[in-house]
Amino acid sequence: xxxxxxxxxxxxxxxxxxxxxxxxxxxxxxxxxxxxxxxxxxxxxxxxxxxxxxxxxxxxxxxxxxxxxxxxxxxxxxxxxxxxxxxxxxxxxxxxxxxxxxxxxxxxxxxxxxxxxxxxxxxxxxxxxxxxxxxxxxxxxxxxxxxxxxxxxxxxxxxxxxxxxxxxxxxxxxxxxxxxxxxxxxxxxxxxxxxxxxxxxxxxxxxxxxxxxxxxxxxxxxxxxxxxxxxxxxxxxxxxxxxxxxxxxxxxxxxxxxxxxxxxxxxxxxxxxxxxxxxxxxxxxxxxxxxxxxxxxxxxxxxxxxxxxxxxxxxxxxxxxxxxxxxxxxxxxxxxxxxxxxxxxxxxxxxxxxxxxxxxxxxxxxxxxxxxxxxxxxxxx
Amino acid sequence: xxxxxxxxxxxxxxxxxxxxxxxxxxxxxxxxxxxxxxxxxxxxxxxxxxxxxxxxxxxxxxxxxxxxxxxxxxxxxxxxxxxxxxxxxxxxxxxxxxxxxxxxxxxxxxxxxxxxxxxxxxxxxxxxxxxxxxxxxxxxxxxxxxxxxxxxxxxxxxxxxxxxxxxxxxxxxxxxxxxxxxxxxxxxxxxxxxxxxxxxxxxxxxxxxxxxxxxxxxxxxxxxxxxxxxxxxxxxxxxxxxxxxxxxxxxxxxxxxxxxxxxxxx
Numbered sequence: 282x283x284x285x286x287x288x289x290x291x292x293x294x295x296x297x298x299x300x301x302x303x304x305x306x307x308x309x310x311x312x313x314x315x316x317x318x319x320x321x322x323x324x325x326x327x328x329x330x331x332x333x334x335x336x337x338x339x340x341x342x343x344x345x346x347x348x349x350x351x352x353x354x355x356x357x358x359x360x361x362x363x364x365x366x367x368x369x370x371x372x373x374x375x376x377x378x379x380x381x382x383x384x385x386x387x388x389x390x391x392x393x394x395x396x397x398x399x400x401x402x403x404x405x406x407x408x409x410x411x412x413x414x415x416x417x418x419x420x421x422x423x424x425x426x427x428x429x430x431x432x433x434x435x436x437x438x439x440x441x442x443x444x445x446x447x448x449x450x451x452x453x454x455x456x457x458x459x460x461x462x463x464x465x466x467x468x469x470x471x472x473x474x475x476x477x478x479x480x481x482x483x484x485x486x487x488x489x490x491x492x493x494x495x496x497x498x499x500x501x502x503x504x505x506x507x508x509x510x511x512x513x514x515x516x517x518x519x520x521x522x523x524x525x526x527x528x529x530x531x532x533x534x535x536x537x538x539x540x541x542x543x544x545x546x547x548x549x550x551x552x553x554x555x556x557x558x559x560x561x562x563x564x565x566x567x568x569x570x571x572x573x574x575x576x577x578x579x580x581x582x583x584x585x586x587x588x589x590x591x592x593x594x595x596x597x598x599x600x601x602x603x604x605x606x607x608x609x610x611x612x613x614x615x616x617x618x619x620x621x622x623x624x625x626x627x628x629x630x631x632x633x634x635x636x637x638x639x640x641x642x643x644x645x646x647x648x649x650x651x652x653x654x655x656x657x658x659x660x661x662x
Numbered sequence: 663x664x665x666x667x668x669x670x671x672x673x674x675x676x677x678x679x680x681x682x683x684x685x686x687x688x689x690x691x692x693x694x695x696x697x698x699x700x701x702x703x704x705x706x707x708x709x710x711x712x713x714x715x716x717x718x719x720x721x722x723x724x725x726x727x728x729x730x731x732x733x734x735x736x737x738x739x740x741x742x743x744x745x746x747x748x749x750x751x752x753x754x755x756x757x758x759x760x761x762x763x764x765x766x767x768x769x770x771x772x773x774x775x776x777x778x779x780x781x782x783x784x785x786x787x788x789x790x791x792x793x794x795x796x797x798x799x800x801x802x803x804x805x806x807x808x809x810x811x812x813x814x815x816x817x818x819x820x821x822x823x824x825x826x827x828x829x830x831x832x833x834x835x836x837x838x839x840x841x842x843x844x845x846x847x848x849x850x851x852x853x854x855x856x857x858x859x860x861x862x863x864x865x866x867x868x869x870x871x872x873x874x875x876x877x878x879x880x881x882x883x884x885x886x887x888x889x890x891x892x893x894x895x896x897x898x899x900x901x902x903x904x905x906x907x908x909x910x911x912x913x914x915x916x917x918x919x920x921x922x923x924x925x926x927x928x
Contacts, residue, residue, distance in 0.1 A: 312833060315786045345833040346865065347790070350797055374866055381864040382797060626814025627768030 310348030468567030521621025
């Protein structure tokens with residue numbers, strides 16, 4: 282370990298004898314001392330005049346590629362301004378190194394710098410075109426999925442039952458605790474805020490209608506879809522993306538297996554089955570939360586709560602939430618899969634696509650919910 | 663072919679890596695038991711052994727990537743266990759590692775990859791940073807236009823070269839190579855061997871090369887150490903390997919592939 286040399290600094294002494302200028306270098310001329318190596322090299326260049334410059338390497342303890350590069354660069358630049366210089370007393374290793382690094386200019390690859398305005402326009406254009414092609418790819422992929430599904434129905438033996446059960450466990454079963462918990466809390470919070478507002482009108486019992494309709498129609502399915510997009514959508518994208526990075530998807534293809542049948546169909550079917558189940562549980566948990574809060578804050582006893590609830594909501598209220606769930610599942614599944622298949626080479630790309638899978642899925646879930654709200658209002662369901 | 667130097671006596675040469683009585687294992691399984699190994703300054707040591715015998719494990723133990731259960735490792739005369747964190751950082755400047763898959767940072771260009779260790783460990787002006795990175799990229803035989811490419815745009819051989827450029831970024835004393843020629847075509851592998859030998863001479867490197875490539879062993883390695891049963895089975899120049907009568911070494915160095923390599927290399 283050159284502990285002792287590290288304490289030393291590279292040094293330079295200029296000796297003038299007659300018409301000869303000698304730069305005597307000592308100490309380590311290495312990357313550790315990059316700044317002083319560079320400034321000393323500048324001094325050598327400044328000392329050079331019409332006389333022949335000799336650079337004496339005899340006292341250099343260590344020379345690495347950085348030192349050799351800077352020295353040879355100095356010599357080269359002096360040469361360009363018409364001043365000759367030579368290295369003397371270089372050891373054999375130093376000679377080899379100086380020859381190997383042999384200074385040459387690296388021409389910078391000039392990258393055109395377009396204006397910010399043009400960049401902005403390009404960005405907007407790309408985003409719009411991207412959204413359009415996303416839509417086209419999404420619809421095309423939906424078609425592929427349906428055709429894969431039909432193939433599987435015709436040849437039931439090709440259906441991956443085990444994969445479906447495994448995915449159901451991952452998506453639905455393991456998601457139950459967190460989804461039930463957040464639904465319970467949101468139900469409780471909405472009930473509490475509802476009571477605070479309704480009490481001003483003496484209409485506290487109507488909090489049951491509020492909770493019942495809101496939870497059954499909207500909150501249950503929305504909370505569940507958003508959680509599933511975050512939990513399972515991201516997992517799909519990451520799984521499929523990393524399988525694509527490692528050519529596992531190509532491996533499936535060359536073995537005559539259809540990646541859509543093997544990987545994607547079980548996942549999307551599991552989503553379609555799992556999401557309504559989770560939505561049901563989420564709605565029940567939210568009603569429970571709302572019921573407990575109504576009891577605590579609004580003095581509405583459980584049997585009153587249940588009686589009012591039965592009057593407030595009909596079977597259609599319950600169905601509105603449940604009908605939406607499979608559509609949410611398909612949207613989440615398609616976005617997650619497409620983003621996963623779009624992953625390219627780098628780890629950064631994987632991260633970017635997982636993020637955009639979750640963001641797009643949550644956005645589309647909310648848009649779809651809005652469209653459904655308009656639809657159900659129009660058909661008065 | 664490259665000229666091979668034969669270190670006449672190893673007694674008077676500086677030991678740059680000294681591994682003594684090292685034991686490494688995972689769970690119930692012990693992979694290295696009581697292994698001793700010396701690497702001398704300025705040599706290219708080829709490290710061979712059957713798959714799963716712990717070649718990579720030893721490399722990773724020396725680099726501190728896997729914990730060892732017993733034994734000492736000295737690098738450049740310093741016991742790695744006794745280093746303070748800052749001394750440890752200093753030590754890491756003295757070695758460069760070429761991982762088997764290159765392990766280039768996929769989000770950075772080749773040039774940025776080479777500059778990562780320079781930025782972390784050295785105080786360089788931007789101009790020097792650029793010039794040195796380009797110099798290293800050229801030294802490993804890549805074209806300048808490869809500098810601005812991302813690892814995903816490179817071929818297997820180019821990835822190895824770019825990773826080598828990054829390993830050389832800090833002018834290390836020791837270069838660890840994990841199967842440097844695996845995945846390269848024979849011509850590319852031969853070129854890469856030659857590149858390593860050239861760099862070893864110009865930069866005065868000590869090279870620790872884990873390899874399966876018999877051609878590499880014949881053409882560039884000064885000394886070979888063979889690993890088996892958790893220990894070094896034999897070490898010495900290729901002649902000593904050929905003379906050994908250990909069954910694994912016999913089948914390794916006298917098999918069909920070995921004869922072909924000997925005909926071509928020696």
